[in-house]
Amino acid sequence: MGRILAIDFGKKRTGIAVTDELQIIASGLTTVTTDNLIDFLKEYISKENVELFIIGKPKQLNNEDSESEALILPFLEKLTKEIPSIPFQRVDERFTSKMAFQTMIDSGLTKKQRQNKSLIDEISATIILQSYLYSK
Structure with missing residues (x-):
């Protein structure tokens, strides 16, 4: 089996988690900086066996796509073009940033x-990935 890699896509920074x-x-x-995301993924999969990408799907409380989805869709097209051998699935990412922040508090940081936004993004990606694993 290969690893599953989760992506918490952001305009500036993107959190990455892996199984x-x-x-x-x-x-x-x-x-990683979002500008370098595809290059990072290509380098990572050249060293590790990844069989699936999990990508957060930002939703609003009324279940409509959030504004961030407009940034993610072009990334998904590029990802499919640049790394066609690895499929992706989407996972609802509502509240992951709040859960990540609470995790930081609970951990005694x-x-x-706790002001380290990069750490919040990484923890959010981990929560997205864990959510996917629970749903399997």
Whole structure:
């Protein structure tokens, strides 16, 4: 089995999380600048066996797509073109940023550490991935 890699896509930064090879545990991997996301993914999959991308789908409370979806759709087209060998699935990402922030508080991080937006993005990607794993 290959790893599953989750993407919490953002305008400036994108959080990345990945499973172990048995697809049991979701772990935060890193946060990359969105401009470098495709290059990062190509490099990562050249070293690791990835069989699926999970990409957050931002929704509003009324279940309509959020404004961020307009930024994600062009990325999905580029991803499909640049890395056609790995399929992707979408997962509802509502409240993941709030859950990530609460996770940071529960973990005992200081206020200064909780202001690290890159860490929030990475934790959000992990929550998206864990949500997918639970649903399997």
